[in-house]
Each structure stands twice: as C-alpha cells, then as structure tokens.
Amino acid sequence: MITIVMKSRTKVLEFHLGELNLFDAARFHDRPVRSLSQNHPGTSTQVLGRDDVLAIETECRRERMLLLDRTDEAYCSSAQGRDYASWLTTAAPADLICTRKGDTSLDDVHRYIVRDSVQWLTMWTAGYRKDSLWHAMAKAVALLAVLDDIVIAPSDVADGTHRIGGESLGEVLDRIKLVAGDRDVRWLDEAYKETLFSSRIQFHEKWSAAPSGMAAPSDFNAIQAYLREPDVLRASITRTYAAETLPVMYLLAYYYRISFDECDWASFIAASVAQTLGMDISKDQHGVGVKEVTNFGERPEEAIQGNLRRRSEIYDVFLQLADMLRSATGLAGLVCDRYSRVSLSYGRLVDRYIERRDMTRLPMSADLSLVVKEVMEGH
Numbered sequence: 001m002i003t004i005v006m007k008s009r010t011k012v013l014e015f016h017l018g019e020l021n022l023f024d025a026a027r028f029h030d031r032p033v034r035s036l037s038q039n040h041p042g043t044s045t046q047v048l049g050r051d052d053v054l055a056i057e058t059e060c061r062r063e064r065m066l067l068l069d070r071t072d073e074a075y076c077s078s079a080q081g082r083d084y085a086s087w088l089t090t091a092a093p094a095d096l097i098c099t100r101k102g103d104t105s106l107d108d109v110h111r112y113i114v115r116d117s118v119q120w121l122t123m124w125t126a127g128y129r130k131d132s133l134w135h136a137m138a139k140a141v142a143l144l145a146v147l148d149d150i151v152i153a154p155s156d157v158a159d160g161t162h163r164i165g166g167e168s169l170g171e172v173l174d175r176i177k178l179v180a181g182d183r184d185v186r187w188l189d190e191a192y193k194e195t196l197f198s199s200r201i202q203f204h205e206k207w208s209a210a211p212s213g214m215a216a217p218s219d220f221n222a223i224q225a226y227l228r229e230p231d232v233l234r235a236s237i238t239r240t241y242a243a244e245t246l247p248v249m250y251l252l253a254y255y256y257r258i259s260f261d262e263c264d265w266a267s268f269i270a271a272s273v274a275q276t277l278g279m280d281i282s283k284d285q286h287g288v289g290v291k292e293v294t295n296f297g298e299r300p301e302e303a304i305q306g307n308l309r310r311r312s313e314i315y316d317v318f319l320q321l322a323d324m325l326r327s328a329t330g331l332a333g334l335v336c337d338r339y340s341r342v343s344l345s346y347g348r349l350v351d352r353y354i355e356r357r358d359m360t361r362l363p364m365s366a367d368l369s370l371v372v373k374e375v376m377e378g379h
Contacts, residue, residue, distance in 0.1 A: 048233075048320045050266035057269045060229075060237045068200050071220040075207065084207055084214040088151070096151040098206065101361050108361075109149050110142070110164045114372045115364060116352045117141040123342045123349070124252060128371070132179045136172055137251060138375045143169040144195050144244040147202040154199040165376035169195060175378070180254070187254035194247040201242040232313045233320075236273050243279070245272040249339060258332045267325060271336035274321040277314060278343030284311075285347040286357035 075081035088096075093106045103109050117138045122128045143164055146152070152162050160168035167175070173188045204222035208215060218224065229235035240246060249272045253263070321340060328337040347353045351362045364372065 048270070048324055050264070050270075050324070053266045053270050053321075053324070056234060057237055060234055061241070064201070064225075064238055064241060065197075067220075067222075067225060068197075068204065071204050071216065071222065072200070074217060074220045075204075078217060080210075080214055080217060081207070084210055087210075087214060088153070091151075097149065098151065098209075099149050101355050101359055103361070106150065109146065111372060111376065112352075112361065113146040113149060114139065114142045114164065114375050115368060116350065117145060118368070118371055118375060119350045119352075120145075120346075123345065124248075124339060125255070126338070132379070133176065133255070135375045135379060136176045136179060137255060139164065139167065139378070140169065140172045140176065140191075140251060141248060142375070143167075143172060144191075144198070144247055147195075147199055147244065148242075151206045152199065152203065154196065154203055157199045158196060165378060167378060176254075183254055183257055184260045185254075186260045187250045187258075191247040191250040191254070194250065195244065198241055198244050198247065205242060232317050233273075236277055236314075236317055237269075240273045240276045243276045245275040248272075249275075249336075252335055252339065253332070256331055256335050258335065264332065264336075267328065267333065267336040270321045270324050271340040274318055274325075274340035275343045277318040277321070278341060279346060279353075280314065281318065282344055282347035283353055283356060286353060 075085070094104055097103050097106070097109055099109060099112075101112075103112070118128070121134070121138045121141060125134070128134070143162070146164065147157070156162040157169060160170055162168060169192065173192060176188065177183075177185055201222060204216065204220070208221040208223045210216075216222065226235045226239060229238060246268070249268050252258075253260070253268070325333065325337045325340050328334060355362055
C-alpha cells in the first residue's frame with residue numbers, strides 16, 4: 001500500500017521504504033529519504049518478531065518502573081529533591097516552561113501545544129474533522145504532549161490540577177465518552193494510566209535537567225538512564241514511555257473502534273516506538289539533536305564514523321519496526337501502519353519541528369487560530 005501526497009516541494013513520506021524505487025527524485029535529493037534508503041528493508045541482519053517486541057517491552061517497562069520508584073524515593077529523601085521541591089513552590093509560571101522558544105506564559109504554551117495536537121491529529125486521522133469528538137481528541141492529545149514542555153508534577157496530572165482551557169485530562173476523557181457513542185472505554189482507561197506513567201518520567205527528566213545543586217543525583221538521572229540501555233531498541237522503547245506516543249495509540253484505537261479484546265499489542269508497541277523514532281528522524285532534517293542514545297547531534301568529541309553508525313542503528317531499528325507492520329491487514333493494522341510512519345513527515349509540515357530549529361514561534365493562520373480556539377474552549 002502506498003499513501004503519498006506530493007504538492008509543490010512538499011513530500012509527505014507515508015510510504016514504505018521498500019517502495020522507494022517509485023520515488024527516485026526524493027530518494028536522491030531528500031536527505032532523510034536518502035539516508036533511510038541506505039538502510040533498505042532486507043539489508044538488516046535482524047528481524048523483529050512480535051513475541052520479541054512484547055518480551056523486550058515487558059522487560060523495559062519493569063526496569064523503568066523500578067527506576068521510577070527508586071527515583072521517587074530519592075526525590076523525597078535527598079537534599080537535591082527537597083531543594084527542587086522547594087523551588088517549585090516559589091517558581092513563577094514562566095520558570096516552569098521548557099520550550100526555549102520565547103514563551104512567556106503558560107497560556108502561550110497551551111495555545112501552541114493545542115496547535116501541535118491539531119496538526120498531529122490531522123495527519124494521524126488523514127484529515128481534519130470539524131466535530132466535537134475530533135476536537136476533544138485533539139485536546140486530550142495536547143494535555144498529554146504538554147508534559148514535555150512544562151514542569152508538571154505527576155500529582156497534578158492525577159488530581160486534575162494540570163489543565164488546559166479549564167479542563168483536566170480526566171474531564172476531557174469523560175467528555176470524549178459522552179460524545180463518542182458506543183465505544184470501548186477501556187482504551188481511555190489505558191490512555192489515562194499510561195499518561196500517569198509518562199508523567200513520572202517527564203517529571204524526573206525535568207529534575208535531572210535542573211541547575212546544579214538541585215538536579216537529581218547521577219544514579220537517578222532520568223536522561224542518563226537512556227545511555228545505560230544496552231542497545232538502540234531498548235533505549236527507543238524507554239524514550240517512547242516519555243514521548244506519550246503509546247497513550248495516543250490507545251486514543252486512536254478508541255476513535256477507530258478497534259477491538260480491545262482482540263488487540264495485537266505487539267503492533268501497538270511497534271507503531272508507537274516507530275512514531276517516536278520517526279520524530280527523531282524528522283528533527284534531524286533541521287539539525288536538532290535529541291536525547292542519547294537516540295541522538296543525531298554531531299558531537300566534536302566523537303569521530304564522524306561514530307555519528308554515522310548511530311544514525312544507521314536508529315534508521316535500522318525504525319525500519320525493522322515499520323517492516324513488521326507492512327503486512328498489516330484490517331482497520332487496526334492499517335491504523336498502526338500509518339501511525340508508525342507518518343512522523344517522518346513532521347519536519348516538513350508540523351510547525352513545532354521548524355520552531356525547534358529556529359528557537360522561535362511561528363505565526364498561525366486565521367483558520368488554524370480559529371480551530372485552536374475552538375479546541376481550547378471545548379467546542
């Protein structure tokens with residue numbers, strides 16, 4: 001199956017890399033396509049099976065949960081944790097912003113994360129829908145994704161203090177239930193539980209990046225934890241927990257009425273991890289490095305060959321995951337398949353990634369501003 005939109009100079013990479021021979025111009029002139037084509041499906045010595053993905057994810061989740069529990073204890077008992085907690089009680093709202101794009105208020109951050117969510121959801125669902133369910137879905141995605149942009153305590157997510165446009169995640173999910181009709185609410189329950197899990201990792205990352213004297217001790221540094229993973233696949237899975245791509249997958253399953261009882265969990269995990277890696281590959285177009293070990297940033301202390309090897313390993317894992325979904329059938333398979341690859345297009349179409357390069361906000365069109373306003377207000 002090939003799904004591609006080509007308009008002017010915009011190439012939306014929503015095809016399988018095994019079909020690159022049908023897009024020779026992009027293959028030779030587009031940097032990420034050219035790089036990915038060097039890791040064409042079939043060249044890898046590894047093939048990921050569904051049982052492998054489930055087993056590795058279970059192991060990663062268990063290890064990450066143990067680290068979260070130990071880090072929570074360290075946060076409560078260490079001088080660094082107490083100092084950071086004290087700082088949070090007096091910090092101005094602007095001090096909690098992590099976007100580095102010139103935002104001066106939480107309202108600004110909320111407005112832009114809703115914009116991002118509208119653009120993401122438009123790509124995930126193959127189009128914008130002007131209806132109350134689609135709008136509520138976009139707001140739920142914003143409440144997940146903003147955990148990356150602001151220091152938010154996990155307790156604030158759990159008790160509803162964390163809000164956008166006057167609504168908490170729980171309240172938006174309740175509104176989704178009301179407008180969605182006969183759908184399996186277990187998907188929403190899973191999305192909520194996974195978000196609570198993600199919020200703990202996101203908070204620990206913020207603590208790890210705090211100024212010297214308040215930052216987490218090295219043994220509990222959530223960012224350095226990625227370095228300790230034995231390979232790129234495991235590092236990518238653990239980063240996926242913080243990227244909120246798995247709870248989004250659950251929201252999409254709810255939206256598309258995918259059977260909970262017959263779910264292919266391995267495909268859900270593979271699609272979510274590929275979505276995370278696709279974001280990294282997309283950001284690489286703008287020279288934006290990301291966290292170790294999934295890092296494209298050129299580092300002077302390392303040989304050029306080391307950076308090239310890292311890229312090759314990340315591309316290879318992405319392709320293994322995407323290739324797992326190539327033979328997907330049925331609605332659930334197609335949803336996972338699209339979700340696994342659409343993030344390759346973010347660098348061209350989603351404002352968030354262009355802003356990461358320039359470190360400043362882009363203006364919104366009148367149409368986009370209106371949709372953002374309606375989503376924020378719960379229409």
